[in-house]
Amino acid sequence: xxxxxxxxxxxAADSTPVLRSVDAQVGDGQYVAVIGPxxxxxxxxxxxxxxxxxxxxxxVWVDDMNTRDTASLRDIRRVVGMVFQNPDSQIVxxxxxxxxxxxxxxxxxxxxxIRERVEESLRTVGLAGYEKxxxxxxxxxxxxxxxxxxxxxxxxxxxxxxxxxxxxxxxxKRRILNVIxxxxxxxxxxxxxxxxxxxxxESGLVLVMTAGRIELAGSPAEVLGRVETLKAMGLGxxxxxxxxxxxxxxxxxxxxxIMTIEEAVKEISSLVDRKTISxxxxxxxxx
Amino acid sequence: xxxxxxxxxRPSVVHGLDPRVKIFTTLLVSMTxxxxxxxxxxxxxxxxxxxxxxARLSLRDIGTALRPLVFFFVFLFLLHLFFTDGRPLVPAFPxxxxxxxxxxxxxxxxxxxxxACAALLTMTTTPSELISGIERLLRPLRAVRISSHxxxxxxxxxxxxxPTLLLEFDRLRxxxxxxxxxxREGTVPERLKKVSSLAAVLVLQxxxxxxxxxxxxxxxxxxxxxxTYLKELKMGYADYTVMIFALAFVAVxxxxxx
Numbered sequence: 001x002x003x004x005x006x007x008x009x010x011x012a013a014d015s016t017p018v019l020r021s022v023d024a025q026v027g028d029g030q031y032v033a034v035i036g037p038x039x040x041x042x043x044x045x046x047x048x049x050x051x052x053x054x055x056x057x058x059x060v061w062v063d064d065m066n067t068r069d070t071a072s073l074r075d076i077r078r079v080v081g082m083v084f085q086n087p088d089s090q091i092v093x094x095x096x097x098x099x100x101x102x103x104x105x106x107x108x109x110x111x112x113x114i115r116e117r118v119e120e121s122l123r124t125v126g127l128a129g130y131e132k133x134x135x136x137x138x139x140x141x142x143x144x145x146x147x148x149x150x151x152x153x154x155x156x157x158x159x160x161x162x163x164x165x166x167x168x169x170x171x172x173k174r175r176i177l178n179v180i181x182x183x184x185x186x187x188x189x190x191x192x193x194x195x196x197x198x199x200x201x202e203s204g205l206v207l208v209m210t211a212g213r214i215e216l217a218g219s220p221a222e223v224l225g226r227v228e229t230l231k232a233m234g235l236g237x238x239x240x241x242x243x244x245x246x247x248x249x250x251x252x253x254x255x256x257x258i259m260t261i262e263e264a265v266k267e268i269s270s271l272v273d274r275k276t277i278s279x280x281x282x283x284x285x286x287x
Numbered sequence: 288x289x290x291x292x293x294x295x296x297r298p299s300v301v302h303g304l305d306p307r308v309k310i311f312t313t314l315l316v317s318m319t320x321x322x323x324x325x326x327x328x329x330x331x332x333x334x335x336x337x338x339x340x341x342a343r344l345s346l347r348d349i350g351t352a353l354r355p356l357v358f359f360f361v362f363l364f365l366l367h368l369f370f371t372d373g374r375p376l377v378p379a380f381p382x383x384x385x386x387x388x389x390x391x392x393x394x395x396x397x398x399x400x401x402x403a404c405a406a407l408l409t410m411t412t413t414p415s416e417l418i419s420g421i422e423r424l425l426r427p428l429r430a431v432r433i434s435s436h437x438x439x440x441x442x443x444x445x446x447x448x449x450p451t452l453l454l455e456f457d458r459l460r461x462x463x464x465x466x467x468x469x470x471r472e473g474t475v476p477e478r479l480k481k482v483s484s485l486a487a488v489l490v491l492q493x494x495x496x497x498x499x500x501x502x503x504x505x506x507x508x509x510x511x512x513x514x515t516y517l518k519e520l521k522m523g524y525a526d527y528t529v530m531i532f533a534l535a536f537v538a539v540x541x542x543x544x545x
Contacts, residue, residue, distance in 0.1 A: 082503075089496045
């Protein structure tokens with residue numbers, strides 16, 4: 001379990017705090033989404049989880065290790081892996097297999113074990129057969145997957161993803177999100193940092209951050225139900241959520257907590273079947 | 288990009304040899320080349336040709352390594368041809384001597400052979416194999432507290448970032464071009480100034496990237512000193528054979544009075 005207690009952080013002693021009294025927990029196998037507008041402190045929080053940053057005050061514990069304790073940093077980083085936003089600054093190898101071998105090599109594993117981990121993590125991200133590819137010839141999406149595989153080769157129990165889908169096309173995004181879901185299903189705890197509301201639906205717990213604080217915490221349905229609050233924070237709810245919210249606001253009898261297109265289609269169809277569509281403000285008769 | 292002796296993947300015996308054997312043989316043969324007289328030069332040329340044949344490299348492949356240096360080879364030859372004292376080759380041109388011609392030939396051959404020899408190494412060995420070979424050869428330096436592992440990580444990372452930095456440079460230049468910058472116009476100092484502003488941004492970005500990279504490496508458990516590798520080098524039957532043959536070849540070349 002990762003426990004964050006009253007965490008405060010600023011980059012310089014006299015600057016404004018980036019994180020203010022943050023409290024949170026991530027259990028084994030849990031999927032936690034951290035969402036917030038740019039500059040709210042998401043990435044700074046993420047970097048505290050494996051001791052890349054040390055709290056100004058407050059504490060972060062990974063299992064029973066405090067990230068302030070430099071002697072346990074190596075162990076902490078074996079338990080909590082981190083995938084950064086830009087794959088180009090985390091791929092160190094000239095070829096895919098050399099890059100994936102970097103972490104296990106640091107753990108001083110014998111060559112046969114390194115090979116096993118390389119193959120296994122490539123299979124997990126769906127890049128089997130890419131071993132000999134030079135890393136600079138990969139597409140943006142493939143580089144992300146290699147960066148994820150590089151962290152998987154360390155066999156962590158938690159992985160922190162910092163905006164893993166930024167700058168990717170829809171197909172690339174889906175590929176990454178599928179890998180994250182698969183990892184979580186196989187028991188890996190996920191901390192998914194994003195500013196895209198569409199990506200939090202899969203998670204078990206959503207932490208909404210603004211200006212260095214956790215403003216809102218709850219299940220995706222609970223958080224997405226607070227459309228006004230989200231809008232006030234500068235976060236656009238997913239289109240489906242917003243559509244259902246507007247329908248309800250205009251007096252339609254739709255239920256709360258709808259997050260996926262499939263659910264929305266079902267709800268609207270049943271509304272049409274029941275012929276109970278009322279014309280909200282009367283401006284559009286015959287909808 | 289530079290094509291000087293870049294790796295060419297081919298299914299050959301030479302490609303499969305242990306990089307340490309290839310580095311060792313290259314050094315050995317290079318030293319022999321530098322001390323060769325004409326008969327030895329002929330034998331060594333034959334050796335290089337056989338090497339290229341065994342590596343399934345054509346003369347054209349070797350040529351790509353030599354071509355960028357053609358001007359240098361011609362210059363070297365002319366220098367010796369005109370500036371060596373001795374008997375005139377043709378009575379009409381006393382500056383051109385028989386000795387100059389001979390010395391020009393052998394010196395130019397020496398440089399061409401050296402480049403070809405190095406190309407044989409780099410065309411049949413990937414940069415990573417080369418690095419792990421050098422890393423293993425440098426391991427004894429541990430005795431003087433120099434870590435060959437750190438050296439290997441440093442060099443491979445430097446090579447890994449060459450294409451990334453080139454791409455970044457292109458991106459920066461395009462951004463400045465689209466904002467009206469022109470790197471082709473103006474006097475040389477003016478152009479240098481423009482390019483140097485580009486370089487400043489590139490350096491800044493690289494420093495930023497180095498910071499991110501260091502954090503990512505930390506996150507993957509990097510620590511200075513000992514580490515293990517995906518491929519541990521192991522000398523095989525063919526490796527010992529080639530090494531013994533190379534040693535014997537050079538020994539015979541010096542023992543035998545031609």
